[in-house]
Amino acid sequence: xxxxxxxxxxxxxxxxxxxxxxxxxxxxxxxxxxxxxxxxxxxxxxxxxxxxxxxxxxxxxxxxxxxxxxxxxxxxxxxxxxxxxxxxxxxxxxxxxxxxxxxxxxxxxxxxxxxxxxxxxxxxxxxxxxxxxxxxxxxxxxxxxxxxxxxxxxxxxxxxxxxxxxxxxxxxxxxxxxxxxxxxxxxxxxxxxxxxxxxxxxxxxxxxxxxxxxxxxxxxxxxxxxxxxxxxxxxxxxxxxxxxxxxxxxxxxxxxxxxxxxxxxxxxxxxxxxxxxxxxxxxxxxxxxxxxxxxxxxxxxxxxxxxxxxxxxxxxxxxxxxxxxxxxxxxxxxxxxxxxxxxxxxxxxxxxxxxxxxxxxxxxxxxxxxxxxxxxxxxxxxxxxxxxxxxxxxxxxxxxxxxxxxxxxxxxxxxxxxxxxxxxxxxxxx
Numbered sequence: 001x002x003x004x005x006x007x008x009x010x011x012x013x014x015x016x017x018x019x020x021x022x023x024x025x026x027x028x029x030x031x032x033x034x035x036x037x038x039x040x041x042x043x044x045x046x047x048x049x050x051x052x053x054x055x056x057x058x059x060x061x062x063x064x065x066x067x068x069x070x071x072x073x074x075x076x077x078x079x080x081x082x083x084x085x086x087x088x089x090x091x092x093x094x095x096x097x098x099x100x101x102x103x104x105x106x107x108x109x110x111x112x113x114x115x116x117x118x119x120x121x122x123x124x125x126x127x128x129x130x131x132x133x134x135x136x137x138x139x140x141x142x143x144x145x146x147x148x149x150x151x152x153x154x155x156x157x158x159x160x161x162x163x164x165x166x167x168x169x170x171x172x173x174x175x176x177x178x179x180x181x182x183x184x185x186x187x188x189x190x191x192x193x194x195x196x197x198x199x200x201x202x203x204x205x206x207x208x209x210x211x212x213x214x215x216x217x218x219x220x221x222x223x224x225x226x227x228x229x230x231x232x233x234x235x236x237x238x239x240x241x242x243x244x245x246x247x248x249x250x251x252x253x254x255x256x257x258x259x260x261x262x263x264x265x266x267x268x269x270x271x272x273x274x275x276x277x278x279x280x281x282x283x284x285x286x287x288x289x290x291x292x293x294x295x296x297x298x299x300x301x302x303x304x305x306x307x308x309x310x311x312x313x314x315x316x317x318x319x320x321x322x323x324x325x326x327x328x329x330x331x332x333x334x335x336x337x338x339x340x341x342x343x344x345x346x347x348x349x350x351x352x353x354x355x356x357x358x359x360x361x362x363x364x365x366x367x368x369x370x371x372x373x374x375x376x377x378x379x380x381x382x383x384x385x386x387x388x389x390x391x392x393x394x395x396x397x398x399x400x401x402x403x404x405x406x407x408x409x410x411x412x413x414x415x416x417x418x419x420x421x422x423x424x425x426x427x428x429x430x
Contacts, residue, residue, distance in 0.1 A: 063351075092393060156321075158337050182302070196281075205254075207274060211263055214316055220243075227239045245417060343361045
């Protein structure tokens with residue numbers, strides 16, 4: 001998408017999203033308004049702890065700490081919120097350890113793939129059982145993101161934001177390489193890498209910040225491969241299939257030739273590197289635009305759909321939920337969760353790159369005029385969720401370790417993927 005791309009009506013894009021068939025879009029004013037102080041103020045001051053993974057000093061964290069939390073505290077005298085930031089992987093480990101030690105927050109931002117795991121560990125409150133207004137509140141949201149918080153028959157969170165990734169390409173670097181447009185297919189992608197490297201010897205054609213499922217699944221899915229069976233009951237014949245071996249081998253060969261980088265310790269951060277000309281392409285989410293605007297205002301970001309393979313252009317459905325943990329302040333935590341998913345808050349976070357899940361926020365004039373949301377909404381039509389099983393975080397670790405071994409050594413690709421399939425199947429049988 002370029003800055004002068006024609007804006008399609010936001011409502012039509014939302015309606016076409018596969019993940020978001022809109023059910024129950026009622027205009028319930030009680031459900032969508034921020035709770036008033038008179039209805040929620042406790043008898044004495046309560047201190048809520050909110051753990052999150054908004055990057056430190058990012059536009060999202062700045063909005064949270066300087067605008068949203070003061071607003072919540074003003075609307076809810078007697079409730080104070082202590083926000084504590086962790087990197088994504090550290091937050092996951094912190095909750096795991098805290099669950100065993102009995103040291104958990106009152107409320108937390110949760111990657112959608114964590115919800116089944118923490119539900120199985122009996123850490124999260126079933127919101128639809130605990131709070132009488134859940135049914136009314138739940139009508140505010142896109143049904144696709146709302147479904148990510150459902151495990152079995154109950155909901156263990158509210159959707160906080162949704163996202164996916166698109167391909168970013170640096171127009172100046174492409175033109176220097178004799179290229180005029182982003183690659184539309186996987187074959188074009190690999191062909192472009194050679195040309196981009198040839199014209200930019202000190203840079204790379206693509207930046208990949210990690211080798212976890214978030215990064216590798218689009219390559220697998222778009223090229224007819226997968227990690228698990230459709231029923232999520234085995235990895236045999238999937239992660240080690242001929243299709244998996246083929247695309248991972250192509251990707252490794254390009255890495256060995258020095259055509260892409262970004263995931264190794266000491267590498268230039270990918271988003272920064274894309275703006276300064278180090279990486280000609282990257283796959284990233286809508287928050288990248290907010291980072292460009294705040295840190296690289298003179299850089300003109302260009303985006304396109306992720307390169308299509310034999311099964312099309314398939315990216316990962318991302319996003320976070322907000323969950324209430326079992327503890328002493330469940331009602332106050334619920335009020336904060338509703339606040340964070342209200343129209344007003346969703347609009348504020350939308351302005352710094354978070355795609356809203358609140359229906360009224362999506363229809364808000366300030367959100368509709370954010371043109372860079374359009375390519376993500378288009379990519380969301382074919383995005384897939386990671387397997388909604390409790391073992392996925394552990395499987396993700398196996399996947400990351402396997403990919404690091406493949407890319408950083410000369411070990412045989414099939415042998416490594418066969419070993420990963422054995423480890424994953426052992427996890428699935430537990």
